[in-house]
Amino acid sequence: MRRILTVMVLAAALGLAACASKPVKPAASQSAGQAGAGAESQGAGSGANAGEGSLGNQQSVPGPQQGLLADRTIHFAFNSAVIRGRGIQIVAAHAKYLADHPSARVRLEGNTDDRGSPEYNIGLGMRRAESVRQAMLLQGVSPSQITVVSYGEERPVDPANNPIAWAKNRRVDIVYLTPTQPGK
Amino acid sequence: MAGALTPAWAQLTIKITSGVTHPVPIAVVPFSEAPTDPVNVAGVIQHDLVGSGRFSALARAQMPATPSHAAQVAFPLWKSTGVDYMVVGRVVPLSGGELAVDFNLLNVLTGQSVVRKRFTGPPTALRNAAHRVSDAIYQAITGIRGAFDTRVAYVAVVGEGPAQRFQLVVADADGYNQHLILESRFPIMSPVWSPDGKWLAYVSFEDHLSAVYLQRVRTGQRYRVSARAGENGAPSFSPNGQELALTLSGVSGYPQIYVLDLHTHQLTRVTHTPAINTGAVWAPDGRALYFTSDRAGSPQIYRKSLTPGSYPRRITFTDGYNASPRVSPDGKLLAMVTQVDGRYCIAVQNLKTGAFRVLTQGPLDSTPSFAPNGATIIYAERPNPNGGAILATVSVDGLTGMTLKPTHGAVQDPTWGPFRQH
Numbered sequence: 001m002r003r004i005l006t007v008m009v010l011a012a013a014l015g016l017a018a019c020a021s022k023p024v025k026p027a028a029s030q031s032a033g034q035a036g037a038g039a040e041s042q043g044a045g046s047g048a049n050a051g052e053g054s055l056g057n058q059q060s061v062p063g064p065q066q067g068l069l070a071d072r073t074i075h076f077a078f079n080s081a082v083i084r085g086r087g088i089q090i091v092a093a094h095a096k097y098l099a100d101h102p103s104a105r106v107r108l109e110g111n112t113d114d115r116g117s118p119e120y121n122i123g124l125g126m127r128r129a130e131s132v133r134q135a136m137l138l139q140g141v142s143p144s145q146i147t148v149v150s151y152g153e154e155r156p157v158d159p160a161n162n163p164i165a166w167a168k169n170r171r172v173d174i175v176y177l178t179p180t181q182p183g184k
Numbered sequence: 185m186a187g188a189l190t191p192a193w194a195q196l197t198i199k200i201t202s203g204v205t206h207p208v209p210i211a212v213v214p215f216s217e218a219p220t221d222p223v224n225v226a227g228v229i230q231h232d233l234v235g236s237g238r239f240s241a242l243a244r245a246q247m248p249a250t251p252s253h254a255a256q257v258a259f260p261l262w263k264s265t266g267v268d269y270m271v272v273g274r275v276v277p278l279s280g281g282e283l284a285v286d287f288n289l290l291n292v293l294t295g296q297s298v299v300r301k302r303f304t305g306p307p308t309a310l311r312n313a314a315h316r317v318s319d320a321i322y323q324a325i326t327g328i329r330g331a332f333d334t335r336v337a338y339v340a341v342v343g344e345g346p347a348q349r350f351q352l353v354v355a356d357a358d359g360y361n362q363h364l365i366l367e368s369r370f371p372i373m374s375p376v377w378s379p380d381g382k383w384l385a386y387v388s389f390e391d392h393l394s395a396v397y398l399q400r401v402r403t404g405q406r407y408r409v410s411a412r413a414g415e416n417g418a419p420s421f422s423p424n425g426q427e428l429a430l431t432l433s434g435v436s437g438y439p440q441i442y443v444l445d446l447h448t449h450q451l452t453r454v455t456h457t458p459a460i461n462t463g464a465v466w467a468p469d470g471r472a473l474y475f476t477s478d479r480a481g482s483p484q485i486y487r488k489s490l491t492p493g494s495y496p497r498r499i500t501f502t503d504g505y506n507a508s509p510r511v512s513p514d515g516k517l518l519a520m521v522t523q524v525d526g527r528y529c530i531a532v533q534n535l536k537t538g539a540f541r542v543l544t545q546g547p548l549d550s551t552p553s554f555a556p557n558g559a560t561i562i563y564a565e566r567p568n569p570n571g572g573a574i575l576a577t578v579s580v581d582g583l584t585g586m587t588l589k590p591t592h593g594a595v596q597d598p599t600w601g602p603f604r605q606h
Contacts, residue, residue, distance in 0.1 A: 026366050026404045079482075107392060114566070115528055115548060117507035117521055118373055118597065119418040119431065120476050120483050122394075123439040123460030126415050130437030148437070149392050150415060154371035160570050161548055 063104070063176025068093035072174040074132060075167065078113075081127040083135060091132055094174055095139035098146075105177040107147045108132050113166035114153035125150030132172045147177075208325055209267045211242040211292075215285075216252035217275035223310040225275060225285060225317070231358065232318035232332040236560075237584025238325075242267050254288050259295045267292050271321060275310070282306055285313040289321050299324040311360060316606075331555040332357060335601040336562060337365070337375045337384055341572060342593035352386060354401055357555070357600070359575075359588045365399060366406075377601045378421045385409075385419035385428060396430055409446075415439055418463045422470050429454070429464040429473055441475055443490070454488055455496070465509055474499065474509040474518065485509045485520060500533065502540060508551055511535075512558045517580065519552040519561055530563050532580060543582040548573075553600045564596040572596070 061072070072094075074087035083091055098104050110125030129148045136146060158165035212230040233239040248261040252274045262270055273287030288300040299320055303313040312333055319330030333356075340351040352366040352375055366372060370389040377384060378398075385398050394416045399406035410416040414433035421428060426446055433439045441454040441464045455461040459479035466473060472489045477496070479486075485506050486496040500506035505523035512519070515535070522531040527546030533539065548566035550573075555562070559580060564573040565587075572594020578585045588595070 026399060026406050109392075115550075116505060116523075117463060117476060117483070117550060119463035120460060120478075120507045122373075122415055122417050123431075123433075123462050123478075126433050126437055126439060127460065133437075147392075148414065149389070149394065151371055151389065152373075154373060154389075159572060161566050162569060 061176075062178045063106075063174075064097050069097055074128075074172045074174075076128055076170045076172075078166075078170065079124065081124070081131040083131055088135075090174075091135045092139060095136040095141050098136065098142075099140035102142060102145070105145050105147070107149060107175045107177055109155075109173040109175060110148070110150040110152075111155060111157075111169055111171050111173065112153050113169045114156060114159075114161070115166065118152055118154070121152035122150050123152075125152045128170075128172050132174075207238055207240040208269065209242065210239050210321075210325075211247060211262065211265065211267045211270040213247060213252070213270060213272050214244065214250055215273045215275055215287075218277070221275055221283070221310060222307055223314060225273070225310065225314045226271070228311060228314035228358075229271065229318045229321070232315060232330075233321065235358070235586050236322065237579055238322075254290055254297060254300075257290060257295075259292060262292045269298070269321075269325065271317075273317070278304065283310055283313070285310070285317060287317045287320075289324055311356070315356070315358075328559055329557045329603070331557040331559065331600075331603070333604055334556060335381070335604075336553075336575075336598050337377065337601065338575060338595050338598040339372050339375065340590065340593055340595050352384070352399075353595075354384075354601075363401075365401065365404070373597055374418050375597060375599050376420055377599060379423055379425045379602055381602045381604065383421075385421060387417050387419070396428070398428075409444065420465045422466050423468055424470060429466065431462040431464070441473065441488075443473075454490070463508055465511055467511055468513060468515040474511060476507040476509065483507045485518065499535075506531075510552050510554055510561075512554050512580070513556055514558055517558070519554060519580075521550050521552065530561060530578060532561075541582060543578045543580070544576075544585070549576075551597050551599075553598055555600050556603045562598045562600050564598060 068090055071090050074083060074090055098106065108129040110129030112121040112124045129150055133146050133148055137143060156169040158168045210233060212226045215225045217225060230241045234241050242265055246265055251257045251272050254272060270290050270292055271287055273285065276284045276286060278284055282304050284302050284304045286302045289298040291298050301320055303316045305313050315333035318332040322330035335354055336357055337354045340353050342351065343349050350368050350372040351364055352372050353362050354365055355362040365384060368388060368390060373387045375384050375386040383398050383400055385396060387394055388397055393411065395408050395411035396416045396419045397406050397408050410430055412432055413435050416432060418431040419428050428444045428446060430442055430444060431439045432442050438458050439460050439462045441461050443452045443454060454473060457477065457479045459477055461475055461477045464473040464475040472487055474485055474487050476483050477486050483505055484498055485500040487499050488496040502522060506520050508521045510519040518533045518535055520531055521528055524542055528548055528550065529542050529546040530544040530549050530552045531540060531542045550564050552561045552563045560577050561580060562575060562577045565576045566573050573596040574590065575588040575595050575598050576585055
């Protein structure tokens with residue numbers, strides 16, 4: 001009981017109560033003899049799970065499409081965050097576009113293959129996204145134009161367990177944000 | 185609405201990888217119970233005991249009789265079946281709608297009772313009562329506290345493309361009684377139990393931002409405790425439940441380990457190396473953290489005492505890749521994911537002697553988690569070249585394993601809950 005109160009105080013102090021409009025459904029776990037416990041649960045009736053398709057491959061991809069700019073994915077070697085080959089050109093093209101269009105915003109999504117530790121892979125995806133961010137900053141992009149997230153191994157483009165799929169999944173995706181899209 | 189969940193695994197297969205050399209032969213005689221009872225009590229007990237790898241069960245067809253009281257047992261007949269022990273019992277309705285499960289574990293060679301008990305509860309908890317019988321039998325014969333009446337949390341991934349959903353699920357340790365805790369279009373990962381079993385901490389990526397949440401299992405009430413810039417990941421409760429270790433990258437891009445005091449909200453940084461530092465877990469005495477870092481190149485496991493001024497000490501030295509440390513409840517073993525000839529396997533290292541033992545064959549095993557009795561590890565494996573993960577268990581001696589397969593979708597990131605308080 002003591003910790004329950006503590007956590008509630010903590011949440012109140014940070015002003016961080018979960019937002020009902022989030023696209024998630026917290027659910028009460030109703031085991032035997034626990035009827036009525038759901039009164040405290042939140043979000044179960046929010047029904048906010050529908051809509052907005054920015055997960056994975058978008059149907060209509062926002063952002064510039066001409067030439068190299070249509071390519072939004074930079075691939076990496078195993079356990080590496082070094083931008084190589086065509087990746088260098090792709091990053092340069094997007095960096096130039098962003099520098100020329102200061103109101104444009106991107107989210108860099110770091111990803112890994114699904115081998116090993118999911119937590120370490122979050123770090124590795126972060127390192128890849130950071131590698132792309134640093135390259136863009138060096139080429140004149142403003143820090144305020146870039147948000148970074150790492151999904152680690154959680155969002156493979158190819159879920160198969162073989163070297164070809166793994167190579168596809170070791171990547172940074174550049175996602176252009178429309179003004180209404182979340183992600184700062 | 186709350187808790188409604190299409191069972192992700194109606195199908196449940198036991199795979200005994202090799203079994204101990206001399207499993208204890210036991211007969212679990214069908215309990216006397218009403219045909220309307222929702223659970224076949226003897227069936228659940230037998231499943232638990234055989235699944236542990238330490239017992240072999242006498243087939244029903246070979247049982248000479250079906251006694252439900254010790255007084256009804258003709259021991260010479262049972263001796264001839266070759267079993268060392270037998271369990272008899274019955275389910276008795278009590279006034280007020282509850283059920284009592286009476287059982288008696290008998291030594292067939294001596295005819296003596298080893299342990300006899302009664303567990304009571306509502307009909308909906310009959311399955312849990314059966315697991316408690318299994319716990320009592322397991323402890324009486326092996327000397328190790330049973331962990332059948334425990335729960336696991338895991339993440340199910342169902343659907344594809346825009347319809348893909350991540351589900352945080354809590355179930356009994358044998359996969360039954362699944363309850364949906366959270367559903368999201370965005371990834372959910374790294375669930376972990378509070379020491380009292382009342383809370384889960386986890387990472388959720390709602391709106392493309394990672395954040396660490398605490399959620400009360402019974403009510404669904406939840407709190408976001410860390411949503412800073414960059415990564416918020418890898419939560420782990422301290423043994424007293426008052427602190428949370430977690431990983432924050434800030435804007436530097438280098439994930440570092442911190443400890444968040446849940447009382448004072450004070451955040452204390454633990455690592456200071458420009459490398460990946462993540463996945464911290466606590467030593468059982470709460471005075472040190474084990475974590476993964478690639479400060480020396482490849483990921484390895486380090487130990488950092490929380491005494492001010494102390495330096496991290498490297499714990500693993502095998503080549504290549506060691507990550508996802510988990511400390512056994514008695515503090516003696518460190519489980520991890522290790523790389524052997526390109527295969528990712530679960531291994532344990534004796535923290536005192538350094539002895540290292542690979543328990544599984546891989547090729548893609550991850551996220552080990554100890555049962556609260558320390559006898560078994562649950563983890564995720566990917567045996568199918570095109571499919572997602574399933575759950576599996578392995579005994580800490582590596583001899584016995586079991587798989588828990590979903591009927592559809594993938595299940596990953598298992599974490600074993602503490603002993604239940606009755």
